Amino acid sequence: MTDDKKSQLDDVQQLLLERISKNDTTGFKQLLGQLKSVNFVDDSGMSLLAHASFKGNAEAVQILLDMGADINLNQHGADYTPLHFAALSGNVHVCRLLLDAGINPNSINSVSRTASQMAAFVGNHACVETINNYVTQSSLEYYTQVHGQQTEPHIPPTLLKPFHTFVTEINLHPVRISLNAQVLGLLKILPNLRKTLALMCEKEMQKSHDVNELLAFKYHYQGWIIAELIRCEEQFKVQHKEESTKNDYIEVFVKRVLKENKLGQLDYVEFTLRECAREFPFRDCTIFRQIATQLGAKDAPPALIVLRNAINGLRGFVDESSYCSTCGQEKPDKKCSKCKAVQYCDRECQRLHWFMHKKSCPRLLAASQAGAAATAAGQQVQSKGPIDTNELREELAKLSA
Numbered sequence: 001m002t003d004d005k006k007s008q009l010d011d012v013q014q015l016l017l018e019r020i021s022k023n024d025t026t027g028f029k030q031l032l033g034q035l036k037s038v039n040f041v042d043d044s045g046m047s048l049l050a051h052a053s054f055k056g057n058a059e060a061v062q063i064l065l066d067m068g069a070d071i072n073l074n075q076h077g078a079d080y081t082p083l084h085f086a087a088l089s090g091n092v093h094v095c096r097l098l099l100d101a102g103i104n105p106n107s108i109n110s111v112s113r114t115a116s117q118m119a120a121f122v123g124n125h126a127c128v129e130t131i132n133n134y135v136t137q138s139s140l141e142y143y144t145q146v147h148g149q150q151t152e153p154h155i156p157p158t159l160l161k162p163f164h165t166f167v168t169e170i171n172l173h174p175v176r177i178s179l180n181a182q183v184l185g186l187l188k189i190l191p192n193l194r195k196t197l198a199l200m201c202e203k204e205m206q207k208s209h210d211v212n213e214l215l216a217f218k219y220h221y222q223g224w225i226i227a228e229l230i231r232c233e234e235q236f237k238v239q240h241k242e243e244s245t246k247n248d249y250i251e252v253f254v255k256r257v258l259k260e261n262k263l264g265q266l267d268y269v270e271f272t273l274r275e276c277a278r279e280f281p282f283r284d285c286t287i288f289r290q291i292a293t294q295l296g297a298k299d300a301p302p303a304l305i306v307l308r309n310a311i312n313g314l315r316g317f318v319d320e321s322s323y324c325s326t327c328g329q330e331k332p333d334k335k336c337s338k339c340k341a342v343q344y345c346d347r348e349c350q351r352l353h354w355f356m357h358k359k360s361c362p363r364l365l366a367a368s369q370a371g372a373a374a375t376a377a378g379q380q381v382q383s384k385g386p387i388d389t390n391e392l393r394e395e396l397a398k399l400s401a
Contacts, residue, residue: 001311013040013048020051032153037067045075046085051111054099056091056401071103087119087127095127099134106137120313126330129170129312132214137164143196155189162186163193167222172308173328174269175256175352180339190230197223199392205282213287217280218311224276225384227254254352258326266302273303304328327354339364 007019012034013363019028031036037127043046049069052060061082065071070343074081083103086346095115099105108114119127137160154311155163169180180186186193197219204216229250236249261267268333277291287310324332325342334344341364342357344350 009040009042016048017042019049020055020057020060023055023057025057028060029063031068032324038064038067039073041073041075045077046080047073047075049073050076050082050085053094054085054089056086056089056094058091058093058097058149061086061094065101071098079107080109081107081115083107083115083131084109084118085130087115087124088126090119090122090124092126092130095130096134098353099131102136105131105134107155109329126314130168132313133168133170133311135164135167135215135220135319137161140164140167154192154199158187159189163196167195167197167219169380170194170312171329172218172221172311173304173329174225174228174272175254176327176329177222177230178250178253178257181226181229181328182247182261187247190226190233194223194226194230197226202281203283213282213285214311215284216285217287217291217321220280221273221276221307222359224272224279228272232256238357251352254326255355258353258356266304267313270303273307277307279301324349325357326350336361341365 012031016035017033019025038048043053043226045052047069049061049064051073052064063109071082081103083095083098083105084107087100092299105116106114109118113121114131116131119125119131140155140160140163143155143163144153144160158279163186164182166184166186171177180369181190181193201216201219201223204212206217232253234248235253240248242321256268257266259266259268274295277299279293280288280291281341282288291306291310294300295303300306321330322332323330324345326344329349331347332343332345332349334346334350334356336344336350338343339361342353344353
């Protein structure tokens with residue numbers, strides 16, 4: 001018998017590890033049919049799932065989970081779970097897949113660090129936020145059941161999954177919260193949604209141990225935005241006498257949020273979020289004191305930034321990420337086709353922001369064109385090279401002759 005673990009792997013297992021290391025998903029899938037079990041480890045004790053997680057290969061991770069990969073299979077010498085490896089990869093989708101599969105986010109490695117802490121160490125902030133904001137879907141089933149004198153549950157059982165998606169969202173921009181409620185089909189239960197979030201906040205703060213103040217305040221914040229959405233809907237119906245059957249009030253709310261004053265500030269957002277913080281019912285907790293101190297400081301940053309940092313954590317490195325000008329989504333992949341100066345998630349976000357952007361787009365376009373012209377002129381001057389003094393003397397001699 002040999003102690004070399006690698007020698008215990010058969011040819012197919014070794015090839016699978018090679019395919020994953022090269023992120024060759026196609027070759028990986030072709031070999032899976034020849035595998036008896038996906039639950040094996042290499043010489044370092046890493047499972048196939050851990051390797052796929054470390055490479056940030058969401059497709060491979062999903063396939064392995066569907067094939068019964070053991071999320072708790074861990075013989076790695078440093079006690080890294082697949083979630084630790086996913087957090088290091090920076091792939092939010094992989095982290096979410098593992099969390100949905102039931103992996104323990106609080107597992108620590110040999111240096112007593114959780115996956116979230118490892119992600120923070122290498123600057124993968126989106127992974128930190130995803131892990132720290134996560135709650136299991138099963139923990140939300142309580143609100144889809146009838147209790148006490150209730151005649152119906154707060155959340156219909158058919159909306160459990162959308163409700164779970166809504167609660168675990170890490171983008172806290174008011175526009176994103178409202179658009180998520182619309183896309184997930186939660187607009188029809190807005191009053192119940194608001195009440196449920198208030199109950200979740202209270203339940204979190206009344207725990208005898210493991211109280212999560214960040215989640216409690218997040219539920220309060222989400223509920224506050226939903227309350228603003230309800231108020232907007234009521235005002236819209238009064239003004240339009242219920243003539244419209246569409247969710248037009250969503251667009252009214254979005255424009256209310258995005259409307260800037262002459263200084264480019266979002267007055268409605270600032271006032272609303274400060275009121276949200278002021279009305280948090282648990283004032284003796286650390287997060288409330290932290291937020292109150294920051295909002296009360298001279299030259300305080302915008303309230304949205306203060307609340308986002310309080311809930312998701314202050315980013316330890318300079319934040320150079322770009323954000324959607326409409327909903328605040330990180331790293332959008334679309335730009336205004338004219339000025340190229342602002343970014344959006346998609347065409348819908350661009351449409352919703354156009355009422356504001358159309359005022360500045362021509363100016364930004366002109367500035368962009370002027371900058372491009374100046375750059376081109378500089379390059380042209382540079383291409384001519386240094387002045388030749390002999391050539392200059394000859395030209396002067398011709399002029400004086």
